[in-house]
């Protein structure tokens with residue numbers, strides 16, 4: 001039996017099995033197997049296509065990458081056309097066969113690359129078509145923008161979510177708080193910091209580990225809300241990506257006000273109309289907010305800082321990260337920094353490499 005058939009058989013068995021206390025462990029085991037086979041399927045495809053979709057991967061450029069995902073004709077190209085200014089050069093050859101073009105969104109001095117993934121990802125988890133390459137690119141995103149058609153029902157969002165879920169992409173979710181370490185000897189040791197409030201039991205964990213042929217490992221479940229699915233995710237950690245997702249409903253000009261209101265109230269959601277130029281600023285603001293980047297302005301001694309050209313770093317970055325973003329070796333030359341802004345206790349504060357900078361700080365770097 002091929003992997004696809006095995007996956008199908010497990011999915012069918014899961015659909016047939018009633019969910020209750022008696023079947024809980026069995027279902028957990030099936031989920032574990034399903035995760036294993038799906039991964040195998042994706043790995044096989046990656047190997048045979050020469051490293052994850054040749055001719056597709058587009059170089060990451062700018063300060064962050066946003067990936068657009070959505071069904072055809074929901075308005076991805078329209079959105080890209082409205083919010084991005086320049087088309088990056090690499091686009092033209094990397095994407096010729098895919099008719100998809102990354103653009104650059106310039107926002108308050110930061111450059112955010114927006115990649116429009118071609119078509120849909122549907123069928124990716126079954127190893128079909130372009131889906132896999134699309135998924136490989138989606139994994140590299142700092143933020144996924146799921147573009148949805150407000151005139152269509154909830155199924156479009158559900159099926160995209162299901163598809164991403166199946167390939168190991170977790171949306172708006174934290175990594176499960178489970179410590180897991182494979183060992184050479186010593187058997188299986190399982191501990192819980194508090195009794196599980198979900199369905200994660202010692203027996204369930206043991207059953208799955210046996211199926212994965214893992215005989216020596218240490219496990220500590222640190223969160224009482226962790227489920228069997230979370231444990232399976234931890235076991236398959238190398239193939240899991242935890243990515244923020246912003247849901248964007250387009251074409252709100254074509255639905256009732258009540259419907260717009262309802263959609264807008266969903267979590268992590270913005271509504272817009274490309275055609276009527278409605279809500280586009282909100283989309284851009286929300287992208288910026290979700291990416292949670294910090295702009296730091298550098299200042300030379302005796303000169304006013306250049307507020308047009310910030311260094312853009314991840315939230316919670318240190319002066320050390322800042323140095324690294326300037327140049328790999330800059331840290332070696334670093335002596336101290338003067339920092340103005342909300343991260344500084346006084347103005348300016350003399351800081352070392354471990355000082356954490358805030359958005360809109362001004363920093364002067366001094367070298368040895």
Ligand SMILES: Nc1nc2c(ncn2[C@@H]2O[C@H](COP(=O)(O)OP(=O)(O)OP(=O)(O)O)[C@@H](O)[C@H]2O)c(=O)[nH]1
Pocket residue numbers: 070071072073074075076077078079118119250251252253254272273274275276
């Ligand atoms: N009513 C309405 N129609 C829109 C809106 N935005 C886009 N459209 C229409 O939707 C159709 C698809 O728009 P595109 O931007 O090409 O959609 P896409 O998602 O890039 O489609 P693919 O290239 O097939 O992936 C076009 O006919 C647009 O005119 C909108 O805000 N309201």
